[in-house]
Amino acid sequence: MKLINRDTDYAVRALCVIAREGGRLVSVTRLVKGLKIPRPFLRKILQVLNKKGILKSRKGKRGGFRLNFSLEKILLTDLIEAFQGPLRLNECIFKKKICPDRGACVLRMRISAIEEYVVSELKAITLASLV
Amino acid sequence: MKLINRDTDYAVRALCVIAREGGRLVSVTRLVKGLKIPRPFLRKILQVLNKKGILKSRKGKRGGFRLNFSLEKILLTDLIEAFQGPLRLNECIFKKKICPDRGACVLRMRISAIEEYVVSELKAITLASLV
DNA sequence: TATAAAGATACCAGACTAGTATCATTATGT
DNA sequence: ACATAATGATACTAGTCTGGTATCTTTATA
Numbered sequence: 001m002k003l004i005n006r007d008t009d010y011a012v013r014a015l016c017v018i019a020r021e022g023g024r025l026v027s028v029t030r031l032v033k034g035l036k037i038p039r040p041f042l043r044k045i046l047q048v049l050n051k052k053g054i055l056k057s058r059k060g061k062r063g064g065f066r067l068n069f070s071l072e073k074i075l076l077t078d079l080i081e082a083f084q085g086p087l088r089l090n091e092c093i094f095k096k097k098i099c100p101d102r103g104a105c106v107l108r109m110r111i112s113a114i115e116e117y118v119v120s121e122l123k124a125i126t127l128a129s130l131v
Numbered sequence: 132m133k134l135i136n137r138d139t140d141y142a143v144r145a146l147c148v149i150a151r152e153g154g155r156l157v158s159v160t161r162l163v164k165g166l167k168i169p170r171p172f173l174r175k176i177l178q179v180l181n182k183k184g185i186l187k188s189r190k191g192k193r194g195g196f197r198l199n200f201s202l203e204k205i206l207l208t209d210l211i212e213a214f215q216g217p218l219r220l221n222e223c224i225f226k227k228k229i230c231p232d233r234g235a236c237v238l239r240m241r242i243s244a245i246e247e248y249v250v251s252e253l254k255a256i257t258l259a260s261l262v
Numbered sequence: 263t264a265t266a267a268a269g270a271t272a273c274c275a276g277a278c279t280a281g282t283a284t285c286a287t288t289a290t291g292t
Numbered sequence: 293a294c295a296t297a298a299t300g301a302t303a304c305t306a307g308t309c310t311g312g313t314a315t316c317t318t319t320a321t322a
Binding site: 038060062 | 310311312313314318319320321322
């Protein structure tokens with residue numbers, strides 16, 4: 001029942017380092033020094049961020065990664081969605097079927113309300129506020 | 132990233148039915164009729180609730196389960212903790228070690244604040260409010 | 263043209279999830 | 293007494309998720 005998993009956590013750390021370079025390309029080799037993240041795993045994470053358009057990469061010698069947007073435009077929810085899928089705490093287990101138990105549906109409504117709050121709070125966390 | 136899993140969901144449904152019997156013993160055989168939960172699975176869930184002291188059981192013919200407390204005293208968080216372990220959305224991944232990245236620690240503080248809210252909201256949901 | 267970088271993909275071990283299967287124990291009704 | 297209907301205890305399993313590894317390809321630079 002964690003809100004963020006290890007991938008997202010690592011992504012935040014890596015992005016903070018990249019952000020502090022202010023637009024210069026940062027290679028994985030550089031990143032692994034500060035962050036204690038296994039190199040191949042970090043690469044996979046950066047590749048995802050690149051595919052999602054959060055980072056921009058350049059191949060070849062002296063290549064690396066830089067942010068694709070300003071710090072304020074990168075939301076924690078973007079990262080969570082990239083690594084953990086859609087932000088739903090509360091997907092009904094019995095999707096299409098009509099819920100057979102009113103008790104459980106009341107429960108679901110209350111959980112939904114909590115979820116909305118959580119999502120709005122998470123959306124308010126930008127990379128800028130973390131660096 | 133679900134707040135409640137299937138076990139907890141099933142437990143809520145079962146408890147609602149048992150609650151409506153107002154102290155009379157309810158057998159698994161009775162329960163499986165209304166709820167569409169596989170019988171052996173439901174039994175396992177009820178056994179857990181019994182061990183945790185939320186239900187009280189009686190063995191033998193005409194045995195079954197009944198609530199051990201009044202509806203107001205059974206909290207959703209009791210069920211979540213029984214089936215999903217301690218309510219922590221935010222356990223630091225690097226437990227004992229000093230967190231090497233300030234960004235991630237700021238993140239953790241903000242997640243903690245969200246967590247406190249969620250837990251307090253979940254604590255406010257009692258079985259009485261669901262029946 | 264060697265080298266240092268990212269891209270793409272496939273793999274793997276362990277934990278978790280949801281559920282099944284079996285046998286033992288106990289209370290009831292006849 | 294005893295068949296029966298109930299829970300107690302426990303072990304197993306198939307599938308999915310998590311965290312991480314391994315390997316090969318492509319590309320830019322000095």
